[in-house]
Amino acid sequence: MRLTVDRHSGVPMYRQLAAQLRESIVSGALAEGYRLPPERELAARLEVNRTTVLQAYQQLKDEGLIASKVGKGTFVLPATSAASATSGTTVASVPPASVDATGATALSASQASTRVGSVVDAGIVSAKDRGTRSASGTGRSAVHTIRDGLSGETSAEPPAIRPPWSILFSDYSNRFTYHDIAEADRAQRGGSGGRDDARPHPIDFATGSPNPADIPDDLLRAVSLEAFASHEFDGQPESPIEGFDELRDLLAKHMRDRGVGCDARNVMVLSGSEQGIDLIVRAFVNPGDCVLVEQSTFFPALQTFRSADARIVGVPVDGDGMRTDLLEGYCARFHPKLIYTIPTFHNPTGTTMPIERRRTLVDVARRYQCLIVEDDAYGDLWYGDGHRPIPLAGMENTGYVMYLSTFSKTVTSGLRTGWVVADPHVIARLAALRRMVDQHTSTSSQRICLELLKEGRIAGHVASLAAAYRTRRDVILDALERYMPHDMRWTRPQGGYYIWATLPGGVRALDLLGRCRARGVTFMPGGVFDVDESDDAHIRLNMVRPDAADLERGIQVIGESLNAM
Structure with missing residues (x-):
């Protein structure tokens, strides 16, 4: 050994x-x-x-x-x-204390119950304290009473007690790792990190959305006018919870063109594909159930699994995605309820799972009777290299694969419309659960998507977008070769948004990010995506977010910062 x-x-x-x-x-x-x-x-x-x-x-x-x-x-x-081991939030980690939106540490109810006295005591502010703080100009009282508005009132006020947030927040919300969200937000800002130091227009390799200049404004304007000029939906102001039938038919045809056998019964329109992850977790995951994921993966999905008190187990990855040669051992050991995977143009690594591994994944899932959640947000953005990947949902027809995708990566992130393809039994269950969340996807968004899918309009836009993204990828790959240290490695994506770079030994991603942000360049550190939140040896570069003219300069800054460390 x-x-x-x-x-x-x-x-x-x-x-x-x-x-x-x-x-x-x-x-x-x-x-x-x-x-x-x-x-x-x-x-x-x-x-x-x-x-x-x-x-x-x-x-x-x-x-x-x-x-x-x-x-x-x-x-x-x-x-x-x-x-049968005691369930935890993740395997290979003990998650740090959560941080709420104000930056305060958020404890679980069990932790907080032992600290009621200290929390309440910390929330008491005397009238004298408030007067001193106000007079010194350091702040104002966080609590105001009716007395504050009475002129001539001189009597002392009773102590004001703030709500003990760490006790009041639910265990569900405390299981979020808020520091991940804060770290992602910091990574997307330029400058050295101070409030007054942020640069207004950093070279942004961090944000996981397209460049605003790539949004097809003219196309969206035209289809919007057509959608609302049509009388097709007169008398039907609201959508069925699964979505308009015509849109479901068009999405089913789109999926058949991708190699997935389905019809409208298998499709539900979503308010973004992340809603699909949330609904699937509500439908299938009990506290303590195991969910297998790639060791580095889409961090909002990790948040959803953590909030459900799932046991998250990371499967090692390499240049071809999830190590399916290890998958049987993981299934035998942990008996997962779900396998969540991004097999095509992976976020954050940019890798694509080969056909052999896809077959292995589907075969193992069937034998161990665990469901696969295939997140394919970037699947339409294929650059034309080699053979176009077939979705896992196109390789399995017995119901083990639940497929998710979205328009937000190919049209605009503001169009919060996605879809799920699954067995009709699953669609019915998700639709029932959805009534507690929202009644249906925005009818306006659905009408726009209908017009986009008609007559191949969106197909033409996506083809031109993929060609432009391929050019940007080649520019960045060339710049990486010229400016990076010889012992740095990176992936070569066949589509999608992302390049995943492995830093030279001894270099920490967060240290590098600090140097680059001071020079107006941002990227996402690998720890944000890691199951155990400890990966400080990788960075994710969104090659489609910056302006094309800034790509080489951005990579040059990262290379110079690395060489100076």
């Missing part, structure tokens, strides 16, 4: 060790009953502190993969043990 730790990595050494052991266990390389080295012995071999090994072993014990027996050692457990 070969184990290594990288002291220059941003990932803690105990997590590196736990990840290597986990992979060996779920792949079968370490069989049931295998005796792991004693902590002191392994620590000496790796030249690390014994605490590092103890923490790694404890993490694997919490996951139900190993157990210790006094006087006998530490052993690999049978596969059934992992499935």
